[in-house]
Amino acid sequence: MILSILSVFILAILVPTLHKITGNKIAYLLSLAPISIFIALFYYHLNGTTFPIRESWEWNSYFNLELAFYLDGLSLLFGLLISGIGFLIYIYAGFYMKNAKYNGRFFMILTLFMGAMLGLVLADNWLSILVFWELTSITSFLLIGHKNEKESARYAAWQGLLVTALGGLALLVGLVLTGIVTEEYTISNLSQHHELLTQHTLYIPILLCVAVAAFTKSAQFPFHFWLPNAMAAPTPVSAYLHSATMVKAGIYFFARFSPILGGTIEWQILLSSIGGITMIMGAIMAFKADNIKKLLAYSTISALGIMTMAFGLGTETAIFAGTVYIIAHALYKSTLFMMAGILDKQTGTKKISEFPVSLYKKLPLAFAIVCLAALSFAGIAPFFGFVAKELLLEMVLHSPMLSAVYVAAMLITSVFFVALLFVLTHKAFFKGFKKPALKNIHKGIYIAPAVTALTGLVFGLFPDVLSNLTSLASSNISPEFESKHLALWHGFNNAFYLSLISILLGASIYFLSLKVNWKLKLGFLKPLQPSKIYDFLFDGLITFGQWQTRKIQTGYLRNYAMVTLLVILVLTGFTFFYKAGIRINTESLDIYIFELILGLIVLIALGFTLFTSSNISALLSLSVVGIAISIIFMEAGAPDLAITFFLIDALTITIFVLILHKLPKKMLRKKNFDRIRDGFIAVGTGLLVTLILFSITYNPLNSKLKEFYAENSYSAAKGKNMVNVILVDFRVLDTLGEICVLAIAALGVFALVNYTKNKKLD
Amino acid sequence: MNSFILRNSAKIIVPFMLLFSVFLLFRGHNLPGGGFIGGLMAGAAFILDAFANNVAHSLKILRFEPVKIMATGLLLAVISGFLGLILGDGFFKGYWLNIEIPLIPKLGSPLLFDIGVYALVLGMVLKMVLPNIEND
Numbered sequence: 050m051i052l053s054i055l056s057v058f059i060l061a062i063l064v065p066t067l068h069k070i071t072g073n074k075i076a077y078l079l080s081l082a083p084i085s086i087f088i089a090l091f092y093y094h095l096n097g098t099t100f101p102i103r104e105s106w107e108w109n110s111y112f113n114l115e116l117a118f119y120l121d122g123l124s125l126l127f128g129l130l131i132s133g134i135g136f137l138i139y140i141y142a143g144f145y146m147k148n149a150k151y152n153g154r155f156f157m158i159l160t161l162f163m164g165a166m167l168g169l170v171l172a173d174n175w176l177s178i179l180v181f182w183e184l185t186s187i188t189s190f191l192l193i194g195h196k197n198e199k200e201s202a203r204y205a206a207w208q209g210l211l212v213t214a215l216g217g218l219a220l221l222v223g224l225v226l227t228g229i230v231t232e233e234y235t236i237s238n239l240s241q242h243h244e245l246l247t248q249h250t251l252y253i254p255i256l257l258c259v260a261v262a263a264f265t266k267s268a269q270f271p272f273h274f275w276l277p278n279a280m281a282a283p284t285p286v287s288a289y290l291h292s293a294t295m296v297k298a299g300i301y302f303f304a305r306f307s308p309i310l311g312g313t314i315e316w317q318i319l320l321s322s323i324g325g326i327t328m329i330m331g332a333i334m335a336f337k338a339d340n341i342k343k344l345l346a347y348s349t350i351s352a353l354g355i356m357t358m359a360f361g362l363g364t365e366t367a368i369f370a371g372t373v374y375i376i377a378h379a380l381y382k383s384t385l386f387m388m389a390g391i392l393d394k395q396t397g398t399k400k401i402s403e404f405p406v407s408l409y410k411k412l413p414l415a416f417a418i419v420c421l422a423a424l425s426f427a428g429i430a431p432f433f434g435f436v437a438k439e440l441l442l443e444m445v446l447h448s449p450m451l452s453a454v455y456v457a458a459m460l461i462t463s464v465f466f467v468a469l470l471f472v473l474t475h476k477a478f479f480k481g482f483k484k485p486a487l488k489n490i491h492k493g494i495y496i497a498p499a500v501t502a503l504t505g506l507v508f509g510l511f512p513d514v515l516s517n518l519t520s521l522a523s524s525n526i527s528p529e530f531e532s533k534h535l536a537l538w539h540g541f542n543n544a545f546y547l548s549l550i551s552i553l554l555g556a557s558i559y560f561l562s563l564k565v566n567w568k569l570k571l572g573f574l575k576p577l578q579p580s581k582i583y584d585f586l587f588d589g590l591i592t593f594g595q596w597q598t599r600k601i602q603t604g605y606l607r608n609y610a611m612v613t614l615l616v617i618l619v620l621t622g623f624t625f626f627y628k629a630g631i632r633i634n635t636e637s638l639d640i641y642i643f644e645l646i647l648g649l650i651v652l653i654a655l656g657f658t659l660f661t662s663s664n665i666s667a668l669l670s671l672s673v674v675g676i677a678i679s680i681i682f683m684e685a686g687a688p689d690l691a692i693t694f695f696l697i698d699a700l701t702i703t704i705f706v707l708i709l710h711k712l713p714k715k716m717l718r719k720k721n722f723d724r725i726r727d728g729f730i731a732v733g734t735g736l737l738v739t740l741i742l743f744s745i746t747y748n749p750l751n752s753k754l755k756e757f758y759a760e761n762s763y764s765a766a767k768g769k770n771m772v773n774v775i776l777v778d779f780r781v782l783d784t785l786g787e788i789c790v791l792a793i794a795a796l797g798v799f800a801l802v803n804y805t806k807n808k809k810l811d
Numbered sequence: 812m813n814s815f816i817l818r819n820s821a822k823i824i825v826p827f828m829l830l831f832s833v834f835l836l837f838r839g840h841n842l843p844g845g846g847f848i849g850g851l852m853a854g855a856a857f858i859l860d861a862f863a864n865n866v867a868h869s870l871k872i873l874r875f876e877p878v879k880i881m882a883t884g885l886l887l888a889v890i891s892g893f894l895g896l897i898l899g900d901g902f903f904k905g906y907w908l909n910i911e912i913p914l915i916p917k918l919g920s921p922l923l924f925d926i927g928v929y930a931l932v933l934g935m936v937l938k939m940v941l942p943n944i945e946n947d
Contacts (some may be wrong), residue, residue, distance in 0.1 A: 688843035692835075696851040700936060703858060707943040767907055767917060769841035776845065777921040777928070781903045784924075785888055788931045792881050795935040799878075802942045 051104055051118055053086050054171065057164035061157050068153035075156055076143030083135035083163060090128050093120070094518060100125070101237065103173070113234035119173035121237070122521030126372065127170040127301055129518075130379050134293040134501070135163050141387050141497035142285035144490070145394070155195055155283065162188035166294045170301055175224040175234045182220060182262075182298070186213040189295050193282045205278035208583065212275045216265030216299075223258030226251050227309075240308040240528070247313050256310055259302065260319055267299025267353045270327040274580035276350055277334075280342040284390030287342060292349055292382035300353060300375065303360040304368075307526045311363050317450075320361025325458045328354030332465035336472070336562075340399045341389045345382065348426070348469060351462060352378045355441060358455070360526070362448050368526045369533050370440035372519045377425065377437040380505040384422035385473070387498040391415060392477070394494075395487045401477050409478040411487055414495055416478050421502035425509065427470035427555070428463060428548065431537055433508040435548075438463065442544035460551055467555020468562070475559070512537055611727065614734050622737050631740050632747040643684065651677045664709050672702045689772040814863070821863035828856035836929050837916045846925035850932025857937055861944050869941070877941065881934030888927030891920045 060082055068075050093102075105117035120128070142159070146152045165184035172178040187210070194206030228234050230249050231242040239246075246252060263269075268276035276296065280287055290296070303320065310316060331351025338344040352374070359371030392415060393399050396408075409416040421432070428438030442463075445455040508515060512535035520532040539545065603609075654673035661667050675698030682691035758771050758779065768774040776784050832852035839845030861869040870876075875883075895904030907919035916922060 689845065689848070692843060692848050693851070696848060696855065700851060700855060700858075700940070703855075704940055704943065707940065710945070767840075767905075767919070768921070770839060770843065770845070772843075773839045773845045773925075774921075776847070777924050778903075778905050781892070781921070781924060784928065785892065785903075788885065788888060788928055791935050792885055792931060795881060795938040796878070798939045799942060 051106070051116065053089065054118075054164055054168050057082055057086075057160060057167065061160035061164060064157035064160060065153055068156065073143070073147050073152070075153070076139045076146070079156055079160055080136050080139035080143070082160070083132040083139065086167070087129060087132035087136060090125060090132065094125060094129075100521065103237070105173070113174075113228070114176050115174050115235075116177055117173035117235060118171045118177075119237045120171060121525045122518070122523075123301070123304055123525040124170045126375070126518055126522040127297070128167060130297070130376065131163065131166050131170065131294050134289065134379055134383050137383070137497040137500055138285050138289040138387075141288070141390075141494060142283075144494035145285050145390055146283065147491070149283075151195070155192075158188050158191045158195075159286070159289070162192060162290065162295075166298070169298055173236050175228060175236065178236065179217070179221055179224065182266075183214070183217050185266075185295055185298060186210060186217055189213070189279075189286075189290050192286045192290060193279045195283055195286070196281065199281065201278075202281040205275070205281040207587075209275045209279050211587070212265050212272050212583070216262040216272070219258045219265070220262035223255050223262060226255045226258065230255070236305065236309075243309060243312070246310060252310075252313075253315060256313075256315060256319065259306055259310060260323075263299035263302040263357075264323065265299070266302070267296050267357065268327075268350050269299070269323050269354060269357055270330060271579040273327060273331070273350045274578070274583065277338075277343050277346040278580075280340075280346050284342070284386060284393065287346070288383045288386035288390070291346060292386050293379040296349060296353055297375065297379070300356045300360070300371075303357060304371070304522075304526045307360055307363060307368070308528055311360070317361055317363060321358045321455070322361075324354045324356070324358030324361055325455065326354070327351065328358065328462045329458055330354075332462045332469075336465050336468055336558075339402050341392065341401050341473075341477070342386070342399055344401070344469070344472065345385050345389060348466070349378075349382060351466075352382070355459075355462065358458075359441065359444060362444060362455075363527065364444065364447065364449060365523075365527060365530055365533075366440065366447055367444040368530065369519065369523045370437065370444045372522050372526070373440055373515070373535065374437040376508070376515065376519070377433045377505070380501050380508070381422040381425040381432075381434055384418065384498045384501040384505070385426065387501070388415060388419050388422065391490070391494055391498070394490050397488065401472065404477055404480075405487070407479060412478075414492075414499075416474075418495065418498050418502045419478070420474055421506060422498070423470045423473040425502075425505040426473075427467045427552070429470075429552070431506070431509045433505045433512065436509060436512045436535055436537055438548060439539055439544050442547050443539075443542075446543055446547075456547070460547060460554075463548070463551035464554040464558060467552050468559040471556065471559035476563075509537060611730060614730050618730060618734050618737060621741075622733075625737065625741055625744075629744055632744045634743070634747045644681065647677050647681055664712065665706070668702060668705050668709065672698060675702070687772075689770070817863045821859055825856050825860050825863075828859070829853055832856065832929075836925060839925060840916050840922070846928030847932055850929040851936060853929070853933045854936030854940070857933075858940050858944075861941060866941050866944050869937075873937070877934045877937035879934070880930050881938060884927045884929065884931030884934060886927070887930065888924050891923040891927065894920050894923075 060079065064075065064079070067078060071078055101119055101121035103117070103119050105115050108114045108116060138159075142156070146155060149155070162185060165181050165188055168181035169178065169185060172181050190206050190210035193209050194202050196202045227239065227246065230246060230251055231239060233239055233242060246255065249255075261272075265272045276291060279291055282290070328351045331347045331349070331354055335344050335347035335351060338347055356371050356374055356378075359367045359374065389399070392404070392408075392412075395412065395415075396404055398404065405411070425432035425434035428434045442456075442459060445459045446452065448455050516532070516534045519535065520530070523533075524530040651674050654670040654677070657670040658667045658674070661670070676695065679691045679694040679698065682688075682694055758775060762768055762771045762774040762779075768778070832849040834849075835844035835852055836846055836849035837844075839849070857869045857873060860872065873880075892903040894906060896902050898904070898906075903920075903924075905919060905921050907917060910918065912918075
């Protein structure tokens with residue numbers, strides 16, 4: 050497993066090079082990766098391998114970090130979808146992106162995304178899950194923003210990234226909390242702690258975190274708004290990410306966490322209510338949409354709502370229905386997206402109302418494929434969508450509580466799905482408003498959608514071939530699950546009657562909407578729309594950032610110095626007085642007359658510095674202070690320090706003099722208030738440092754270090770100057786770090802000086 | 812600055828300062844001194860020259876660009892550390908040659924490190940100060 054995922058990533062890195070060699074053919078070359086993974090997974094499945102298969106490489110046992118992969122029925126199902134649909138998408142994209150700008154970059158990111166997605170469904174350790182999760186967010190950000198010269202694409206990419214990254218943070222919190230409660234960091238082992246988790250006080254926070262993460266990824270209300278905007282991506286991306294993979298990641302999480310967190314009343318209420326709201330809202334919004342990609346995006350949101358509700362209800366039928374629906378949805382939705390791309394290419398518009406007259410005559414093949422997929426979408430026999438829909442209806446009919454509400458919700462959604470069937474077929478292909486002006490494209494582009502559409506039909510006619518796979522996956526979601534068989538025909542039961550009703554109602558709604566132009570008057574709700582709230586928060590964040598940058602980064606050195614000193618004064622001062630307190634050892638304070646005189650000189654020089662009006666004399670008197678201090682060092686028996694201080698002082702003064710040259714001759718007269726404030730800060734900081742020094746030396750330093758260095762500096766390091774030996778031998782790593790800092794600082798200073806010079810030239 | 816006295820005294824003082832800086836570097840191992848102080852001293856010598864003559868002149872007698880001297884210093888210091896790593900004794904293990912040459916300190920990897928510090932500090936000082944000197 051690790052090899053296959055790794056190879057996808059390596060392949061992605063090689064794409065730019067390969068692209069130079071193969072040009073447009075790169076898509077077909079890359080498609081070998083998903084198809085071989087698909088075959089490998091399929092081989093596992095057919096061969097009756099005993100699941101689960103585990104692989105893990107320990108990285109850091111202390112932090113419970115390992116690279117672990119886990120293949121069971123659920124990840125097998127998702128892996129097959131990702132690799133199978135991925136293969137077809139590459140074939141499709143090979144035609145779609147032919148000669149497009151930056152298609153090398155496009156295929157590289159698409160491959161990275163596929164690797165991340167495969168990694169996500171196979172990962173078993175909390176950290177690897179998180180890493181793959183964020184990788185899918187980042188790669189999808191790049192894919193949505195592929196047409197980066199378009200403002201709308203960039204906006205949509207940001208929105209997608211921010212919303213899903215928010216989910217990523219929630220997931221991190223959720224996983225860490227789970228880890229704290231169970232001390233288990235391997236996801237597949239977590240189901241053993243089901244009771245501990247569900248009865249723990251942290252259960253609700255954990256549930257909310259995991260749910261929010263999955264909601265953002267799977268575009269559930271109120272985080273749904275990023276998905277329709279994400280349609281700014283090239284169509285192959287929409288077909289892949291936003292129908293079959295990325296948005297299914299959240300669903301995968303619900304499935305994966307069902308045996309861990311599921312089965313409680315909170316889980317049921319949260320998931321099924323959010324799922325229910327989302328599915329109804331998505332279906333209605335889809336019906337209102339005119340842009341065919343937006344229509345499909347909203348219907349995806351709705352379908353994701355159905356799956357969320359299914360895993361929320363958590364009965365055996367519900368889980369089975371959800372699992373089957375994942376496959377059905379992936380098949381018809383990727384077909385429809387790919388067809389939307391083809392129609393867009395040929396007609397030059399994405400708006401259904403602008404499609405040419407009687408398109409079905411011009412594009413019979415397209416019409417046939419759309420019909421196949423749309424019939425499956427609406428749940429009409431004998432397509433696979435029908436099998437899934439029957440199961441879903443059965444699920445709501447047998448739901449443990451509030452059956453009537455769920456039935457109603459499901460019915461409304463199906464009605465609108467049927468109405469959408471007519472929009473996609475009748476309105477798009479028969480109505481038409483404009484003169485046809487079709488562009489020719491390579492017929493090969495039809496291969497991929499035809500395959501997915503026909504697969505939907507085959508699975509519909511012979512659903513039993515999927516019984517094993519779906520039962521296996523369902524048994525991983527719910528431990529008590531017993532194998533079920535899929536069948537097209539369940540007899541004349543309630544589900545079938547509901548299905549019939551939905552078809553009739555759907556058809557009548559569609560034909561009514563053609564006659565009556567009814568508009569929902571919901572304008573007053575606009576400011577409360579989640580996307581409006583997102584915009585408000587986003588703009589607010591930027592405004593706040595600009596405001597606080599202006600406040601903090603004033604560009605005046607004196608302000609930075611003041612803030613730095615104030616922070617030292619307040620924080621250090623607080624800690625010092627609170628934790629240590631003042632201690633002065635009066636006995637060790639023996640002052641020599643020599644020191645007194647030096648101190649007096651320092652004070653006089655300082656006073657002169659403060660009150661002189663000439664810059665240069667202030668500077669010179671400051672150098673007196675430096676020299677006096679180095680004399681104190683010398684007298685205290687630290688010649689190395691004294692020399693260094695003296696030289697540094699001399700150089701600093703030199704640099705100061707050079708810079709003074711460029712400053713105004715007269716010193717800036719500050720306001721009296723400012724002077725007093727600065728005086729307080731300066732005196733306070735000085736006093737604080739002095740007091741700290743007194744307190745530190747309160748007890749005579751009884752350190753063994755001194756003896757150690759004295760003993761070893763000659764014998765071990767062959768040097769008599771202890772200070773130097775410490776610098777270049779014992780503590781050499783410190784010195785190395787310091788000289789690195791010096792070098793960087795020098796470059797920084799040079800850059801600053803040059804910057805102002807260049808500015809003057811301008 | 813165009814001063815006859817300064818220019819001529821610099822002619823004498825600068826070589827002595829440079830010599831003294833090397834002296835400080837070499838004696839650092841056993842007596843007060845070392846690469847840092849030596850580097851500062853050498854830097855001061857070149858700055859004096861830049862004041863007395865001009866920046867172009869001191870860059871000429873320096874022969875190498877300050878930033879390259881700085882980089883070389885850092886490289887030497889790191890090499891002295893990697894010596895131990897390559898020979899398998901760990902980063903920055905000190906090695907000494909057992910030969911005594913008059914006037915030159917005991918040769919070894921810490922001395923190489925100190926020379927690196929010397930070069931880096933010299934380059935740094937010049938990089939910071941020289942661009943600010945305007946000879947006009």
